[in-house]
Amino acid sequence: MPKFQVGEDVRIKDMYFEGHHRTTDYVKGKSGKIIRYFGSYENPEILAYGGDGKPFQDLYWVQFTFNDLWDEDVAKEEDKLKIQEMRKQKALNSKELKDKLNIEIYEHWLEPL
């Protein structure tokens, strides 16, 4: 049974461990919304080392706004300078902050907000 429901707000765990991370760094620690449940799949972080991928992981589509992703206030220290620079160059324009990003996240990377 999937632990999270469509429409639920979630946070991507900001975790580090040695090995393959199928969750990308730029969404770690950020908050988004579950917009779709895809089903249960073999865990690629185990498959990556020749394992059987068990236990299966529930996979969700999590949606962020660009504002959620690149908000200076929630950014990691090391990203803050980069974000300030992007805003200064207007690389992140106001239209863009309302744009959305959907990414696939396995359940073990998610926590309730």
Added chain:
Amino acid sequence: MSDELIENHHGSSHHHNHPHDNESPYSHDPSSHNARMKSDSEYMKDTVVPVEHDLDYFQVRVIGIMNVLKEKGILTTDEMRRAVEDIYSETPTTGARVVARAWSDPEFKGRLLEDAHSACGELGIDTSSLNKLIALENTDSTHYMVVCTLCSCYPRVLLGQPPTWYKSFPYRSKAVTDPRGALLDFGYTPPEGVELVVIDSNADCRYLVIPRRPAGTEQLSEESLTRLVTRDSMVGVADALTPEEYEKVAVD
């Protein structure tokens, strides 16, 4: 514009990805690999593919692996050649057929958006190699564009091999930090008022974008429509061609 982009992308991915010979692990002391029957340089002399230019690190590595597979009797040269041939036999024409059917038949489009695997099956396209295929429709209110920030995930059975820019670091980072800037690099601006949704294809799903149907194509047959559906429009970094644009391309 897009040539320039490809050049830039190639330039920097080359810088990150392909160390030159002097940085290659092939310059290591061969005695550290004494479990092997041949030294690395001996494997390299016996190439299974014709080579006319200097090789970068990954090409050297691929040829080395191919030679080991051949020597150990795991695969023959012909089997490897056929596998490569198979990989390149997939082309975006397959995806274009799916899009043209969706444009021509609203009920098919509904089924495609609901369950892309079975809809492709109706056209005799086997998508069982993909865990989950999802079709996304670009409309006047939403524009989807696809990137894989982790590597180069791509619905190859529908679109063939991904272009170099899709695999490059600049596209992969810009699509998730400055997507409208990334589209502008291709000379593309989404219609005014549209919500842009970037899809990071990082896990089990693969995505087919159904581009907006160009104006003035109401009378066209499904076959003529297929020609308007370009690879890049099915990734969402461009629109499909108008009949006028297609004529221009065809004449050139």
